Amino acid sequence: MNLRLRLSMKSLLGMWLAMYLGVASSCGRFDSGAAQTPPDIPCDRSLRCIGRWLCLYKEKHGTFPPSTLIDANGNKTSWRLVLLRSFPEYLSGPQEVAMAAYKSDQPWNSPENIEWSNAHGGQFHSRFFCQTEAYVEEHGARWIDEQFTSYLMVVRQQDGVEAMPLPESAIVVVECTGCAVSWWKPEDICINTILEADSPFGTGRLNSGHPDFVKAVRADGEVINIPKDITKNDLRDLLDGTHKEADSFLSKRKR
Numbered sequence: 001m002n003l004r005l006r007l008s009m010k011s012l013l014g015m016w017l018a019m020y021l022g023v024a025s026s027c028g029r030f031d032s033g034a035a036q037t038p039p040d041i042p043c044d045r046s047l048r049c050i051g052r053w054l055c056l057y058k059e060k061h062g063t064f065p066p067s068t069l070i071d072a073n074g075n076k077t078s079w080r081l082v083l084l085r086s087f088p089e090y091l092s093g094p095q096e097v098a099m100a101a102y103k104s105d106q107p108w109n110s111p112e113n114i115e116w117s118n119a120h121g122g123q124f125h126s127r128f129f130c131q132t133e134a135y136v137e138e139h140g141a142r143w144i145d146e147q148f149t150s151y152l153m154v155v156r157q158q159d160g161v162e163a164m165p166l167p168e169s170a171i172v173v174v175e176c177t178g179c180a181v182s183w184w185k186p187e188d189i190c191i192n193t194i195l196e197a198d199s200p201f202g203t204g205r206l207n208s209g210h211p212d213f214v215k216a217v218r219a220d221g222e223v224i225n226i227p228k229d230i231t232k233n234d235l236r237d238l239l240d241g242t243h244k245e246a247d248s249f250l251s252k253r254k255r
C-alpha cells in the first residue's frame with residue numbers, strides 16, 4: 001500500500017471516529033454490556049432492588065411511600081427520589097454527594113433542580129430503567145436516554161398521594177417503557193388507566209420490550225412477569241393481590 005493511500009485511509013478512519021464519538025457524547029451513556037446480556041436479567045435486578053427498598057421503607061415508616069410526596073409548601077417529590085434519599089447507605093460516595101445537592105425544598109422542576117438533573121441524574125437513571133426501552137442504534141452500538149424511567153408506581157387513589165395498605169401480592173410498580181416520564185418527575189400511572197383502556201398493554205399503559213411479558217413488583221418485594229395475553233379479569237386480580245394463583249407469575253430469574 002503506498003504512503004498516500006495509507007494516509008488517506010488513516011484520515012478517513014479519524015473522521016469516522018470523530019463522528020462516532022460525536023454521536024456518543026450527544027446521545028447519552030454507552031451501554032457496552034447490553035448486547036451480550038439478555039435484557040430481562042438487569043431488569044429483574046433493578047426491580048428486585050426497588051422491591052427491597054420499598055419493603056425497607058415500609059419497615060421504617062409503617063407504609064410504602066406515596067407515589068408523590070407533597071411537603072407543607074406544596075412541593076412534590078417522586079417516590080423514586082424518596083427511595084434514593086431514604087437509603088444513602090446504598091449509594092456510592094459520589095452518588096450520596098450528588099443526592100445531597102438536590103433541592104427538596106423546591107419544586108422538582110425548579111431551575112436549580114433541572115440543573116441538578118442535568119449534572120447528576122445520569123448516575124441514578126439505570127436503577128429505574130429497563131434496557132428494552134427504545135434505544136437508538138448507531139454503528140452497531142446501543143444508546144439509552146438517561147432521562148426517562150421505565151417503572152411507574154400504580155396509583156390507586158385519585159389524588160395519587162396517599163399510601164394505602166395493600167395485600168402482600170398486590171402490584172405496586174409496573175413496567176411502562178416508552179412512557180416518557182423523567183425518572184425524578186412525580187408522575188405515575190393510575191390503575192384505571194390500565195384497566196379501563198381497550199387493552200391494558202401499549203405505550204402509556206403496561207409496556208415493555210420483553211417479548212411475552214411486562215414485569216412488575218409486588219407489595220412483598222417479589223418480581224413477577226405479567227403475560228401480555230392475560231385476560232383483563234386476571235390482570236385486575238393480579239393488580240389487587242387477589243389472584244388465586246398469584247405465585248405462578250413469579251419471575252424465575254435470581255438476583
Ligand SMILES: [Zn+2]
Binds near residue numbers: 039043130131
Ligand atoms: Zn424490563
